[in-house]
Amino acid sequence: MEKILLKNIHKEDSFKIETYLAGGGYVALKKALKERPDDIIQLVQDSNLRGRGGAGFPAGLKWSFIPKDPTMQKYLACNADEGEPGTFKDRAIIDNDPHLLIEGMIITSFAIGASSSYIYIRGEFEFGASRLEEAIAEAYEKGYLGDNILGTGFNLDMAVHRGAGAYICGEETALLDSLEGRRGQPRIKPPFPAIAGLYGKPTVINNVETLSCIPAIVEKGAKWFAAIGPEKSPGPKIFGVSGHVERPGLYELPMGTSAREIIFEHSGGMLGGKKFKALIPGGVTAPMLVEEELDTGMDFDSLAALGSMLGSGGMIVMDETTCMVRVSWIINKFFSHESCGKCTPCREGTTWLTKVLYRIEHGEGNAGDVELLDRICGNIFGRTFCPLGDGAVMALRGCMKHFRDEFVYHVEHKRCKVC
Amino acid sequence: MLTEETKTHIEGLLNKYKTRRSAVMPALMHAQKQNAGNLTEEDMREVADYIGLNPVVTNEIVGFYTMYNPLKDIGTYHIQVCANLSCSLRQAEFIIEYLEKKLDIKSGETTKNKRYTLTRVECLGSCGTAPMMQINDDYFEDLTVSKVDEILSNLD
Ligand SMILES: Cc1cc2nc3c(=O)[nH]c(=O)nc-3n(C[C@H](O)[C@H](O)[C@H](O)COP(=O)(O)O)c2cc1C
Ligand code: FES
Numbered sequence: 001m002e003k004i005l006l007k008n009i010h011k012e013d014s015f016k017i018e019t020y021l022a023g024g025g026y027v028a029l030k031k032a033l034k035e036r037p038d039d040i041i042q043l044v045q046d047s048n049l050r051g052r053g054g055a056g057f058p059a060g061l062k063w064s065f066i067p068k069d070p071t072m073q074k075y076l077a078c079n080a081d082e083g084e085p086g087t088f089k090d091r092a093i094i095d096n097d098p099h100l101l102i103e104g105m106i107i108t109s110f111a112i113g114a115s116s117s118y119i120y121i122r123g124e125f126e127f128g129a130s131r132l133e134e135a136i137a138e139a140y141e142k143g144y145l146g147d148n149i150l151g152t153g154f155n156l157d158m159a160v161h162r163g164a165g166a167y168i169c170g171e172e173t174a175l176l177d178s179l180e181g182r183r184g185q186p187r188i189k190p191p192f193p194a195i196a197g198l199y200g201k202p203t204v205i206n207n208v209e210t211l212s213c214i215p216a217i218v219e220k221g222a223k224w225f226a227a228i229g230p231e232k233s234p235g236p237k238i239f240g241v242s243g244h245v246e247r248p249g250l251y252e253l254p255m256g257t258s259a260r261e262i263i264f265e266h267s268g269g270m271l272g273g274k275k276f277k278a279l280i281p282g283g284v285t286a287p288m289l290v291e292e293e294l295d296t297g298m299d300f301d302s303l304a305a306l307g308s309m310l311g312s313g314g315m316i317v318m319d320e321t322t323c324m325v326r327v328s329w330i331i332n333k334f335f336s337h338e339s340c341g342k343c344t345p346c347r348e349g350t351t352w353l354t355k356v357l358y359r360i361e362h363g364e365g366n367a368g369d370v371e372l373l374d375r376i377c378g379n380i381f382g383r384t385f386c387p388l389g390d391g392a393v394m395a396l397r398g399c400m401k402h403f404r405d406e407f408v409y410h411v412e413h414k415r416c417k418v419c
Numbered sequence: 420m421l422t423e424e425t426k427t428h429i430e431g432l433l434n435k436y437k438t439r440r441s442a443v444m445p446a447l448m449h450a451q452k453q454n455a456g457n458l459t460e461e462d463m464r465e466v467a468d469y470i471g472l473n474p475v476v477t478n479e480i481v482g483f484y485t486m487y488n489p490l491k492d493i494g495t496y497h498i499q500v501c502a503n504l505s506c507s508l509r510q511a512e513f514i515i516e517y518l519e520k521k522l523d524i525k526s527g528e529t530t531k532n533k534r535y536t537l538t539r540v541e542c543l544g545s546c547g548t549a550p551m552m553q554i555n556d557d558y559f560e561d562l563t564v565s566k567v568d569e570i571l572s573n574l575d
Pocket of ligand 2: 085086087501502503504505506507541542543544545546549551
C-alpha cells in the first residue's frame with residue numbers, strides 16, 4: 001500500500017516545512033479553504049474515518065455535533081497524550097512529520113469553525129513538544145496560522161500544552177480539565193465536549209493519527225479513503241508492534257490486515273523462532289487473542305466481534321515463555337497507578353486486583369484468589385466514572401479467559417507453570 | 420525563588436491561554452527545571468501568587484501529576500526506566516537490576532553524591548524500541564548492558 005501517514009518520516013529533515021512543502025504539503029489546506037466548512041465535514045463523514053485514539057468514533061459525525069453559530073468560540077484539541085502501554089505511533093508523526101498533523105488540524109479547525117487549537121502532548125515527550133513548537137512557528141511564518149490565513153479571512157491560533165505524567169489525561173474530558181490547569185479527572189457526560197468542552201465552549205478532541213488522515217482525504221477524496229480496507233472501518237492504520245517479534249516497529253497498512261500477516265510477515269515473525277502464545281491487539285486494555293484468532297482483521301469491527309478491540313493498534317506479542325499471571329500483574333499495576341482516584345470502584349478495585357495478582361505471581365496466593373479476582377472484576381466493570389476501570393477489567397478478563405489454568409497453577413503450586 | 424527568567428517565561432505562557440489558570444502546569448514545570456529538577460514549596464507558592472491562584476491549587480496539581488518532584492531529592496541525572504509490559508518482555512528488569520548494581524542504589528533512590536536518581540516508571544511511548552530509559556529530557560532506546568555503560572559514561 002502507498003504510505004499516507006508515514007510517507008515522510010524517513011526523509012532527510014522530514015520535520016522542516018520546506019521538506020513538507022516539497023512533498024506536496026499544505027496543498028490540501030489550500031484546497032480545503034476554498035470549500036464550505038460543511039462540505040468538508042460531509043467529506044470526512046463520507047470517508048468513514050473513525051477515531052484512531054481508541055474508541056473508533058466516526059470523526060465527521062463528531063464534528064457535525066459542533067453548533068453552527070458563527071459568533072460562538074469553538075476549540076480543537078489534539079490528543080497527543082499517547083499513554084496506552086504498547087502505543088508509540090503518534091510520536092513518530094509528532095517527531096518526524098509535525099506539519100502533517102498541523103495541516104490536518106488547520107483543516108479540521110476550518111471545518112468546525114474553531115479559531116483556537118491546542119495540542120495536548122504527554123509531558124515526557126520533551127523532544128516532540130519542541131519539534132511541534134518549531135513547526136507551529138514555521139506555519140505562522142508562512143501564513144498557514146494566525147490571522148487571515150492565506151487571505152481567506154480565516155483565523156486560527158495553535159499552541160502546545162504539555163502534560164505532566166498522568167495516563168488519565170488521555171481521556172478526553174480529563175484532558176480538557178488538565179488544559180484548564182486542573183487535576184486531570186474525567187467530567188460527567190453529557191454534556192459532551194462538542195457542546196461544552198474547553199472553557200465550557202464547543203470542542204472537538206481528536207487523536208494525532210485521526211487528524212493526520214485529514215489532508216489525504218481532502219486531497220484524494222472520501223471514496224478513495226473508504227476503499228482502503230473494510231468499508232465500515234477503512235483507511236490506512238499505523239500498527240505499532242512490540243514484544244517478542246524479530247522486528248518491532250511501526251507498520252502502516254490497510255485497516256483489516258490480519259494480525260498474522262503483521263506479526264509473521266511485516267514484523268519478521270517470533271523472536272528467536274519461539275512459539276507464539278498471545279497477542280494484545282490494541283494497547284494493554286485490549287483483551288488478548290490466541291493463535292486460532294490470528295487471522296482476524298485488525299480493524300474496529302472484526303476485533304469487537306471477538307470481544308476485543310482495535311484500541312490504539314499497539315500490538316504486544318508474547319511467546320511461549322511468557323507468564324500470563326505476571327503479564328496481568330504488570331498491566332493491573334499500571335491501571336491502579338494511573339487511576340485518578342475520582343471514583344471508588346476504580347481507585348480501590350484496581351488497587352485490590354493488583355494486590356491479589358501480586359501475591360499470586362509471587363507464590364503467596366491463597367485458595368480462592370482466582371475466584372476473588374472474578375468478583376472484584378464484577379464489582380468494577382460498568383460501575384466506574386470513566387472507562388479506565390473497565391479497561392483494567394477487560395485486560396484481566398481477557399487474559400483469564402484463555403489462561404485461567406496458569407492462575408490456578410500459581411495458587412496451587414506457589415510457582416509458575418511456564419517460567 | 421522564581422528567577423526573572425522564569426517570571427518572563429510565565430508571562431509568555433499567560434498569552435497562550437484564555438484563562439491564567441491554564442498556565443499553571445507549564446509554569447510549575449519551568450520552576451522545577453530552573454531548580455535542577457526539584458520543585459520547592461516556596462516556588463510552588465510563588466507560582467500560585469504570580470498566576471493569582473490559591474496555593475492549594477498548586478499543591479493539588481503537584482500531587483496529582485507524576486512528573487513534578489516536590490521535596491524529593493532528584494539527582495543531577497534522573498534515570499527513569501520503563502518497566503511496563505513491552506519493555507518487560509524485552510528484559511527491562513535485567514536493565515534495572517544492572518543499573519541498581521552499577522549505581523549501588525535501589526530504584527526510587529538517589530546516589531549519595533546526588534549524581535543519579537533511579538526510578539522505575541510506566542510506559543513512555545517507546546515500546547517498539549524496548550527496553551528504554553529516559554535520562555532527564557532524553558530518551559535512550561534498544562538498551563543493552565554495554566549501551567547503558569556507554570550512555571552513563573558519556574553523560575557530561
Ligand atoms: C483512560 C483513557 C485513556 C485514553 N488515552 C488516550 C490517548 O492517550 N490518546 C488518545 O488519542 N486517546 C485516548 N483516549 C481516548 C479519548 O478519550 C478520545 O476518545 C479520543 O482522543 C478521541 O479522538 P479520536 O476520535 O480521534 O480517536 C483515552 C481514553 C481513556 C478512557
Ligand atoms: S512499555 Fe516501555 S515504553 Fe512502552
